[in-house]
Amino acid sequence: MTKAAVMGAGSFGTAFAKVLCDAGTETVIWARRGAVAESINERHVNPDYLSEVVLPDGLRATDDHREALAGAGVVVLAVPSQTLRTNLAEWAGVIGPQATLLSLAKGVESGTLMRMSQVIGEVAGADANRIAVLSGPNLAKEIAQGQPTATVIACPDSARAIALQRACATGYFRPYTNTDVIGCEIGGAAKNVIALCCGMAVGIGLGENTLAAIITRGLAEMTRLGVALGANAKTLSGLAGVGDLVATCSSPLSRNRTFGERLGAGESLESAQAAANGQVAEGVKSCSSVRALAQSYGVEMPLTDAVHRVCHEGLTPQEALAQLLKRDMKPE
Ligand SMILES: NC(=O)c1ccc[n+]([C@@H]2O[C@H](COP(=O)([O-])OP(=O)(O)OC[C@H]3O[C@@H](n4cnc5c(N)ncnc54)[C@H](O)[C@@H]3O)[C@@H](O)[C@H]2O)c1
Numbered sequence: 001m002t003k004a005a006v007m008g009a010g011s012f013g014t015a016f017a018k019v020l021c022d023a024g025t026e027t028v029i030w031a032r033r034g035a036v037a038e039s040i041n042e043r044h045v046n047p048d049y050l051s052e053v054v055l056p057d058g059l060r061a062t063d064d065h066r067e068a069l070a071g072a073g074v075v076v077l078a079v080p081s082q083t084l085r086t087n088l089a090e091w092a093g094v095i096g097p098q099a100t101l102l103s104l105a106k107g108v109e110s111g112t113l114m115r116m117s118q119v120i121g122e123v124a125g126a127d128a129n130r131i132a133v134l135s136g137p138n139l140a141k142e143i144a145q146g147q148p149t150a151t152v153i154a155c156p157d158s159a160r161a162i163a164l165q166r167a168c169a170t171g172y173f174r175p176y177t178n179t180d181v182i183g184c185e186i187g188g189a190a191k192n193v194i195a196l197c198c199g200m201a202v203g204i205g206l207g208e209n210t211l212a213a214i215i216t217r218g219l220a221e222m223t224r225l226g227v228a229l230g231a232n233a234k235t236l237s238g239l240a241g242v243g244d245l246v247a248t249c250s251s252p253l254s255r256n257r258t259f260g261e262r263l264g265a266g267e268s269l270e271s272a273q274a275a276a277n278g279q280v281a282e283g284v285k286s287c288s289s290v291r292a293l294a295q296s297y298g299v300e301m302p303l304t305d306a307v308h309r310v311c312h313e314g315l316t317p318q319e320a321l322a323q324l325l326k327r328d329m330k331p332e
């Protein structure tokens, strides 16, 4: 049976490692800190993330990446998108030549404007058929509690996608397959930015009409970008697009929405960052890379542009909102 190595013991790495174990897949999780690995092995608890969840007895943990990766047929990359390149560079030499690389990260790399599958291909020297991405409405805490959840596993090689689907399907976790890696990745990266925007609206004190408008127009702009990059528009209207957009924009569990809410309520970027307690709100960096990617393809993304200007150019959320409403009238 295939062994899976989950590289990263943050919220989603921990929740997904539990899913793999519950699906009957032999799983080892790599944690940066030895104390975290020790706690998972001895007390079946990750003290830093989802600490209220009891992890399966069968989940092994280590802070030694060589030990985690030895013999792994599936390597799950569960680190933030802006550190994936550096992390993977350390690990690439010991990943098996046939292993499937599954990215959980939702972001576009700053500077290179690469999607995560592109970063993985470049750093690991892996063929696109070996690289898969998982994306969908997947709030880690709800998954760890065993709440019914669906997701998408996208890989150009359908057989690998099906093998991954089998490796993580449980009574509460239902993965669908897709070959549209670009659509899934753009959905995952762009919805974090739209969730920041929704959070800002909530922080300002606005209601459901505004949120529905942001979600719907957010979907329109992320679909424009995805299609320009070669995605299938249907992917963006599925779980990895609309699904994730709705979950992230609506849930107080979302780090991106919560971060936006703090900005909307008048907190500074630094103060919102401090309150995040080291947990990643990917949209804060990806708003700039998604915006730059869109600009390079001549795609208009007014909400993403507004979020970038609030996060990085000193505009207040109220000013950004006023500017959005002043844009030229147009047909839907
Ligand atoms: N949390 C969720 O609900 C969720 C769901 C779906 C997808 N994701 C995506 O999964 C990815 C990982 O998210 P997460 O929630 O596990 O994040 P997190 O902040 O909870 O954890 C990040 C993990 O990466 C590790 N790490 C390794 N190298 C690092 C470095 N140089 N800097 C910072 N951290 C480093 C940290 O130790 C930690 O274990 C993100 O791209 C996120 O968008 C998260």
Ligand SMILES: O=P(O)(O)OC[C@H](O)CO
Residues within 6 Å of the ligand: 106, 136, 137, 138, 139, 140, 192, 195, 244, 247, 248, 253, 254, 255, 256, 257, 280, 281, 282
């Ligand atoms: O907590 P967030 O905002 O990173 O969102 C988590 C997941 O991506 C939701 O699908």
